[in-house]
Amino acid sequence: MSGNGDVTPQGGQSRRGVLKAAVAGAGAVAAVGAGATAAHADGRRRGAPTFVLVHGSGCNSSSWSALSGELGLRGHRVAAVDLPGHGPDAYFPASYQAQDLARLRTEPSPVSKVTLADCTAHVTEAVRRAHRNGPVVLVGQSLGGATVTSVANQVPELLAHLVYVSAFCPTRHPSALQLMMTPEASTSALFRIPSVQTPPELGVGRVNWRSADPAFLAAAKDALAAGYSDTELLALLNTLEPDESLAVSAAESPGAAETWGRVPRTYVRFTEDRAIPPALQDLMIREADATTPRNRFRVRSLAAPHIGPRDPRVLADELEQVARLCR
Template sequence: MISTRPTLLLVHGAWHQPGVWHRLRAELDALGYPTRAVDLPTSGPDARGGLPDDADAIRKEIAAVGGPVVVVAHSYGGIPVSEAATGLPEVEHLVYLTAYQLDRGESMFSFHGVPDPVDTDGLIPLTGDPREAFYGDLSDADAEAAIDQLVDQRLRVCVDRVTEPAWRSIPSTYVVCTNDHAIPLPLQEKMADRATDVRRIESSHSPFLSRPAELAALLDEIVTSRG
């Protein structure tokens, strides 16, 4: 039987790679959802390019689906998704999972009030404790495994600015992660005000690892309740 469910296109955040979605994809598969995961070129052992390159990678994945798509963006992934999905009729809905839902002319740094560096041709150092920032509700073993998978991230993506954000023309849901220590709750709430709908999950920055079944159920509810 051919599935009538849209494909969920999963877009990872900074320092991460597509494999970070493996637990969530298994749960979504059990619910009958086809999934694809984008490999953003600005993250990886050979990190390269900037926001336009990530947006192009997303557009290519959307085109490859060949049918209706709901895009799920995590953290930094929200920025290239907003840039990529504008004007694509096959994209039915956008989900910003504790993600940057930026407006016209905004960059990650400008949203945080951080001045652009003189030189953007390099990598973003991973400052602080990634265990605390990304994986606060994972077991020690799972957090250590996740940290071992972190990769290089291009700095340029922090200063590249969104042109025409897709959420201005495509319905969107913002999923607030209430225990997130990477993107503080007040900033999530500020961006959530831009979304068509807002949901919440009691998790740290990475519920696809710590609460995959709960997140899959929430995504299913978002998809099936769209008016």
């Protein structure tokens, strides 16, 4: 127990430090590339599913742009949502814009008020609307997996399939925070991304993605985009948002066997992910399968870092396979 009341898990990380790491940037997928965030083709083909895409921490719907564009060109319906406090509702502190680093540590953020329940309600409404056109495949990446799980707990009857793209899937460990405190998460490179040292009462994990510090850039690249070029990394960082509500990672909403557990599911493992290491991905798969042994994950593995494959066709191929299972 540390002096400020934080529990200290292995590796010397405080409970709050783990929470901040969990939201420090475990979010973007396929953010580098061109495309639309929403695509629609033949919207009344009731046998074809609609993909509803949920982004991760510090991101917005544009993180799905390359994948959305590719799926749209293949004739699929796609809706990439912006979670509350993200996209048009994102908050960029004045100190972030000015790079006033002293003020950045204390400037309040309305994002702190966002809860997992808010995210769940928002995505559930998108799922309801999409369901009017036919089956829905709900896809979550990174921290977005917590919202996907919570939605499936509430409206399993509206979902044809769940897809976790290197995403948090809480079951036996009921929150993203608790998953990040496991031994399997101890090697996560997220712990090495320097976050802004905000006081607990601020309620946000804050990252200065506009930092020019070479050590910061190296840590961010290692965690999120290993194998990408420095130019691609900067393009990614300029799409990210500085604040994420700590309440979302801390909220407990484990997948329930009687609801979430009824929905067929696929886990897309990123074998080169250093933010959510393969060992942690495999732990979540095992715990989910133990919760519903008669409805186990369909597992696919891709050689990709946390932001996903450089070529959006690779992930689009996987989602097309899921679409075929829904017909």
